Amino acid sequence: MSEFEKVETDVHIKASPEKFHEIWCSRTHHIPNVSPRNIQGAVLHEGEWGTVGSVIFWNYSVDGKPAVAKEVIEAIDQEKNLITFKVIEGDLLDHYKSFKATIQVTGKDEGGGSVVHWTVEYEKLHNQIPDPHSLLQMVIDLSKDIDAHLTDG
Template identity: 85%
Template sequence: MAEFGKVETDVHIKASPEKFHEIFCSRTHHISNVSSGNIQGVVIHEGEWGTVGSVIFWNYTLDGKAAVAKEVVEAIDQEKNLITFKIIEGDLLDHYKSFKITIQVTGKDENGGSVVHWLMEYEKLHGEIPDPHSLLQMAIAVSKDLDAHLTEG
C-alpha cells in the first residue's frame, strides 16, 4: 500500500519575497555559489531559467553524501512568489516513488522581511523509508545562506 506524506517548514528571512523567489525561479544556478556547502552545482538541461517545463539538474550533499536530482519546473506564480519542482530522476527516487517541492515566499509585516514556506510532498516506496527531514534541514540552511547573501552590505 502506498504511503503518502509531506513535511513542511517556515524560514523567517530579512530579504524581500521577490528577491528570494527570483533566485529560485530565474537565477537558480547562483545557489551553488551562495550555499556551496549544501549545493555543489545547478545546471539547466532543457528550457530556460524561470520557465515552466524547464529541466534542472542539481548536485548536492545530503547527510554527508554526494547526491543528484533532476527536476522539472511544474509551476511558477510570480504574484504569489511560488515555484514547484517535481523530481524526475536522482537519488531521492531510490526511496520515493514521487517527490515534489513547493517554495512560497510571503512578506512578513510592515517591518519587512519574509517567510519562506517549504513543502515537500512524496510517496514512499515502502513503509520503512523515513520522512525526508534531513532534506528539509538542508532547505532551511540553503534559505539562510541565500538570505545572508541577499541582505549583505
C-alpha cells in the same frame, strides 16, 4: 500501499519575497556559489531559467553525503512568489515513488522580511523509508545562506 505524505517548514528571512523568489526562478545557477556546502551544481538541461517545463540537474549534499536530482519546474506563480519542482530522476527516487518541493515566499506584516514556506510532498516506496527530515534541514540551511547573500551583498 503507500500514501502521499508531506513535511513543511517555515524559514524567517530578511530579504524581500521578490528577491528570494527571483533566485529560484531566474538566477538558480547562482545557488551553488551562494551555498556550496548544500548545493554543488545547478545546470539547466532543457528550457530556460524561470520557465515552467524547464529541467534542472542538481548536485547537492544531505548530511554530508553527495546526491543528484533532475527536476522539472512544474509551476511558477510570480504574484504569489511560488515555484514547484518535481523530481524526475536521481537519488531521491531510490526511496520515493514521487517527490515534489514547493517554495512560497510571503512578506511579513510587521518588521519587514519574509517567510519562506517549504512544502515537500512525497510517496515512499515502502513504509520503512524515513520521512525526508534531513533534506528539510538542508533546505532550511540553504534558505538562510541565500538570505545572507541577498541581504549582505
